Amino acid sequence: MLDTVEVRVHGQVFKMRANYEEGYIERIAEYVDGILAQLSRSFGSQPGHRLAVMAAIQIADTLFQEKAKNDARSVRQEETEEVEAILSRLIVDSDRLLGQDNK
Numbered sequence: 001m002l003d004t005v006e007v008r009v010h011g012q013v014f015k016m017r018a019n020y021e022e023g024y025i026e027r028i029a030e031y032v033d034g035i036l037a038q039l040s041r042s043f044g045s046q047p048g049h050r051l052a053v054m055a056a057i058q059i060a061d062t063l064f065q066e067k068a069k070n071d072a073r074s075v076r077q078e079e080t081e082e083v084e085a086i087l088s089r090l091i092v093d094s095d096r097l098l099g100q101d102n103k
Contacts, residue, residue: 010048012034035059 002017007029018025035055040046043054 009033010040010051032059 002019005016005018005025007014007016007026009029012071016025032055035058037053039045039051039054042050046054049097
């Protein structure tokens with residue numbers, strides 16, 4: 001069941017229907033409101049749509065940066081797994097060779 005949540009962003013009240021854990025939409029609204037407040041302080045009085053676009057770009061930038069970090073972590077994890085596989089094969093090969101030398 002969708003719950004109706006009322007949030008305030010940049011002085012305006014929005015009623016939203018959501019099916020998330022309690023407080024989730026409010027935290028998102030607070031985050032967006034904070035960005036809009038920061039942009040208002042930095043750029044002064046701007047039309048609401050202009051601030052909204054600037055906020056969307058800033059949020060998208062944050063998202064893209066986090067995605068790049070996660071992608072880099074994923075690549076590092078794959079490289080680590082590849083190195084571990086190579087080391088495991090080398091250990092098996094060296095154990096086999098050492099075992100043959102000891103016979």
